[in-house]
Amino acid sequence: MNQGPSGAVSAQNAPGGGAAHNAPGDGAAHNAKVMNRFELTKRLVATLKHDEAVIGGIGNANFDLWASGQRPQNFYMLGSMGLTIPIALGVAIAQPERHVIALEGDGSLLMQLGCLATVAMLAPKNLTMVVWDNGAYQITGNQPTASAATADLVAIARGSGLSNSNWAADEDDFDRLFAAAIKAGAPTLIAARIDNKPGVGATERDPVQIRERFMRGLGVKK
Numbered sequence: 459m460n461q462g463p464s465g466a467v468s469a470q471n472a473p474g475g476g477a478a479h480n481a482p483g484d485g486a487a488h489n490a491k492v493m494n495r496f497e498l499t500k501r502l503v504a505t506l507k508h509d510e511a512v513i514g515g516i517g518n519a520n521f522d523l524w525a526s527g528q529r530p531q532n533f534y535m536l537g538s539m540g541l542t543i544p545i546a547l548g549v550a551i552a553q554p555e556r557h558v559i560a561l562e563g564d565g566s567l568l569m570q571l572g573c574l575a576t577v578a579m580l581a582p583k584n585l586t587m588v589v590w591d592n593g594a595y596q597i598t599g600n601q602p603t604a605s606a607a608t609a610d611l612v613a614i615a616r617g618s619g620l621s622n623s624n625w626a627a628d629e630d631d632f633d634r635l636f637a638a639a640i641k642a643g644a645p646t647l648i649a650a651r652i653d654n655k656p657g658v659g660a661t662e663r664d665p666v667q668i669r670e671r672f673m674r675g676l677g678v679k680k
């Protein structure tokens with residue numbers, strides 16, 4: 459783990475540019491390859507064939523979702539951290555025949571850890587959660603998160619009751635885990651260590667349009 463003069467963990471200085479991951483756990487976090495969020499988002503979106511809903515978290519998660527090809531079934535969260543999984547859970551419950559995918563940053567998930575326990579308790583069969591763990595609040599200036607130091611998000615998810623929670627060891631493992639999650643019939647969490655490259659796109663900041671397009675994409679009448 460890299461520490462600054464004050465003893466604070468520096469996410470920017472972590473090997474590979476991602477989280478240092480010396481957190482307790484089974485070591486899978488530490489051994490996972492540091493990958494790129496846009497590359498993984500593109501791979502994920504390319505596999506979607508059944509109008510799956512995708513909820514992109516505030517900032518980089520939804521910038522890369524936007525840049526991976528806009529779909530009417532994508533919802534781009536603006537403004538509030540930690541709401542990606544709660545929104546995705548609501549959509550999954552409302553439309554049980556549709557698979558729903560949440561793409562969330564580590565900092566945002568850390569702000570709303572209770573949602574993992576709620577997802578485990580309600581156990582929607584159609585929800586996959588992907589956590590992009592760069593060990594930082596990247597978009598606000600790369601301040602380190604607890605996942606760069608002491609928190610293992612997969613261990614937290616498992617402890618919340620989400621036994622289908624895993625670190626992606628590399629890109630191929632990410633693809634395998636995602637394909638398995640779509641078929642799992644249980645809520646699944648995939649955590650990926652990612653580098654500190656900025657998000658690629660820039661979501662248009664028009665909340666009403668984003669909401670209405672998403673509702674139309676999901677076949678919801680106003």
Ligand SMILES: Cc1ncc(C[n+]2csc(CCOP(=O)(O)OP(=O)(O)O)c2C)c(N)n1
Nearest residue numbers: 518537538539563564565566594595596597
């Ligand atoms: C409730 C709340 N607190 C703080 C902010 C300011 N803020 C916006 S994005 C962000 C960092 C998000 O970090 P993370 O989810 O890890 O995504 P990353 O930037 O690393 O892609 C912060 C602190 C906010 N928008 N909402």
